[in-house]
Amino acid sequence: xxxxxxxxxxxxxxxxxxxxxxxxxxxxxxxxxxxxxxxxxxxxxxxxxxxxxxxxxxxxxxxxxxxxxxxxxxxxxxxxxxxxxxxxxxxxxxxxxxxxxxxxx
Amino acid sequence: xxxxxxxxxxxxxxxxxxxxxxxxxxxxxxxxxxxxxxxxxxxxxxxxxxxxxxxxxxxxxxxxxxxxxxxxxxxxxxxxxxxxxxxxxxxxxxxxxxxxxxxxxxxxxxxxxxxxxxxxxxxxxxxxxxxxxxxxxxxxxxxxxxxxxxxxxxxxxxxxxxxxxxxxxxxxxxxxxxxxxxxxxxxxxxxxxxxxxxxxxxxxxxxxxxxxxxxxxxxxxxxxxxxxxxxxxxxxxxxxxxxxxxxxxxxxxxxxxxxxxxxxxxxxxxxxxxxxxxxxxxxxxxxxxxxxxxxxxxxxxxxxxxxxxxxxxxxxxxxxxxxxxxxxxxxxxxxxxxxx
Numbered sequence: 290x291x292x293x294x295x296x297x298x299x300x301x302x303x304x305x306x307x308x309x310x311x312x313x314x315x316x317x318x319x320x321x322x323x324x325x326x327x328x329x330x331x332x333x334x335x336x337x338x339x340x341x342x343x344x345x346x347x348x349x350x351x352x353x354x355x356x357x358x359x360x361x362x363x364x365x366x367x368x369x370x371x372x373x374x375x376x377x378x379x380x381x382x383x384x385x386x387x388x389x390x391x392x393x394x
Numbered sequence: 395x396x397x398x399x400x401x402x403x404x405x406x407x408x409x410x411x412x413x414x415x416x417x418x419x420x421x422x423x424x425x426x427x428x429x430x431x432x433x434x435x436x437x438x439x440x441x442x443x444x445x446x447x448x449x450x451x452x453x454x455x456x457x458x459x460x461x462x463x464x465x466x467x468x469x470x471x472x473x474x475x476x477x478x479x480x481x482x483x484x485x486x487x488x489x490x491x492x493x494x495x496x497x498x499x500x501x502x503x504x505x506x507x508x509x510x511x512x513x514x515x516x517x518x519x520x521x522x523x524x525x526x527x528x529x530x531x532x533x534x535x536x537x538x539x540x541x542x543x544x545x546x547x548x549x550x551x552x553x554x555x556x557x558x559x560x561x562x563x564x565x566x567x568x569x570x571x572x573x574x575x576x577x578x579x580x581x582x583x584x585x586x587x588x589x590x591x592x593x594x595x596x597x598x599x600x601x602x603x604x605x606x607x608x609x610x611x612x613x614x615x616x617x618x619x620x621x622x623x624x625x626x627x628x629x630x631x632x633x634x635x636x637x638x639x640x641x642x643x644x645x646x647x648x649x650x651x652x653x654x655x656x657x658x659x660x661x662x663x664x665x666x667x668x669x670x671x672x673x674x675x676x677x678x679x680x681x682x683x684x685x686x687x688x689x690x691x692x693x694x695x696x697x698x699x700x701x702x703x704x705x706x707x708x709x710x711x712x713x714x715x716x717x718x719x720x721x722x723x724x725x726x727x728x729x730x731x732x733x734x
Contacts, residue, residue: 305618316615320645341645344620 305343312376315340324364324374331357336364336374339381352381398732401426401484401492402463403471404500406434407456407714408706411721412498412728414459419729423463424492426484428470432457434502438526440533442714443578444605449714456718473670480701496732498724499677499685500705502717504666506557506565508659514556515629516659521637522629524556524661525575532582541635542656548590550583551639551654552576553626555597558662567682569662570711573599574606576660577613583658584617592619593652595626595641603713622650629657663711675699684710695724703728 309315318340325335334357342351355378364374398421402413405427417423431437433453442449466486473485474497482497508516508524515522521539523531530536542548554576558569573596580592599621601607613619624642632638636653643650665683672679676699678686685708687694695703705724706717 317611319611345622345643345646 308343308377308380311380312373314371314373315377315380317370318372318377319370321369323367323369324372327363327367328358329361329363330359334358336372336377340377343381355381358382397422398495399424399493400496400498400728401482401494402498402500403474403484404434404502404706404708405429405432405457405465405467406500406502406706407436407452407717408502408708408712408721408724409434409498409500410456410460411718412500412703412705412725413463413721414456414461415722415725416498416728417461417463419725423460424466424484424494425460425463426466426469426471426486428468430467432465432467435505436714438529440529441578441582443574444603444609446578446582452714471668471670473674475670475674476699476701482701496701496703496728498703498705498721498728499671499708500721500724501668501671501708502666503663503684503707503711506563506569506661506664508556508661510563511556511560511659513628514553514626514659515631515637515657519629519631519637519657521635521655522657522659524659525572525579526661528579528583528658532579532586539656542587545655546589548587548656549636549652549654550580550587550590550592551626551637551652551657552580552592552594552660553657554595554599554660555625556659556661557664559597565662565664565682567684567710568600570600570602571713572660572662574601574603574609576658577601577606577610577619579658580613580619581609581617584619592617593654594619594621595624595639596621597623597625624650663707665708667708675702677702677704680710682710684708693727695720695727 320337320341322337324337328334335354339351339354358378362375368374400416400421400423402409402425405425413423413425436449436453439449470487472487475483482494484492505526531538557563557565576594583592601610622643624644626639626641628640630638637657639652641650671677677697680686685704687704688696703724705721
């Protein structure tokens, strides 16, 4: 497996700051995985994993972890930390990054 | 009955807690302490979790709770024996002896020597420091490595469980306090160096006390501390003098490699019992080497030896407040037995 350099330039950096401004509850995620367990769409969709990847600065991977999401909101219902998971998904999928680009192509 | 004389060995939080209760109940109390000043490890710490209270203020207010006691500073006890009449004979370093009717042992713990974990580079690379070293830097007693102050984008790594939950260093136990210490120090580093990024490597974060979980969330939310689940396997120095760290990001299942300007090792707490306590006074030990009371639930301060009580972190890792309360509990137990 490829050894990855963990760059703090990205981790908790630009992308998190931008997304945090759109959906502040994002920072409360403790990556318990309740959202993934509750997901009705697919076994591969996980908001927790997306946030975890985002914190490591892996934006593309974070978006990939949400592919297939139906926006049903079950994950928001189970979240113990009150994270607005739908807001996080929307922010991650449709928001501009710090350079003004739309993240989602 | 209140002319009885009680010896307290150790003047950290537990010893002071015991001495405060005993002295306020009219007993004659002698306190033996190996350091010059009362307070124990409080004197080595700058601020305490979870509310950043100055440690020395706490030591002073604990000492102020005691009434007339015969304080023997700089007195590292050479040995203690128990007479057939139940009295304890305490041998001081100069060979002089003192006799007591009962004894509270509150000798505390030892901070893990991080140089025993060679792969982490402590004692080899000057930018690898321990949590205890960092407290002295935060207190201004020891300077930070000079280059750090000039650095613009400072990278700081925090390594949890150094010398704890580690069979290889002979410590299977969890030291309990280092998790929240790491969180506290991460916040302090972010305040001290606003341009810094702090990454903490952990195995589990155990936030058992009031306010600890809140502090853990605050570190992430307000101070952007990044917690990576995985144990650091290796530290090396790069050509530029930075610290190259290898670890596994176990939540992502990926190996990672990172560079830091400063690495802070969260050193654990080890048993530090004198030989005479075990061999001459018959105190038993738990697997981790700490002293064992009669049981863990209702008689943890009592020992099979009549008149001998255990207090504080000689029994296992405790917080300052827990050690203080445990010292007071040991003294109360002693008073109950005296009045029986």
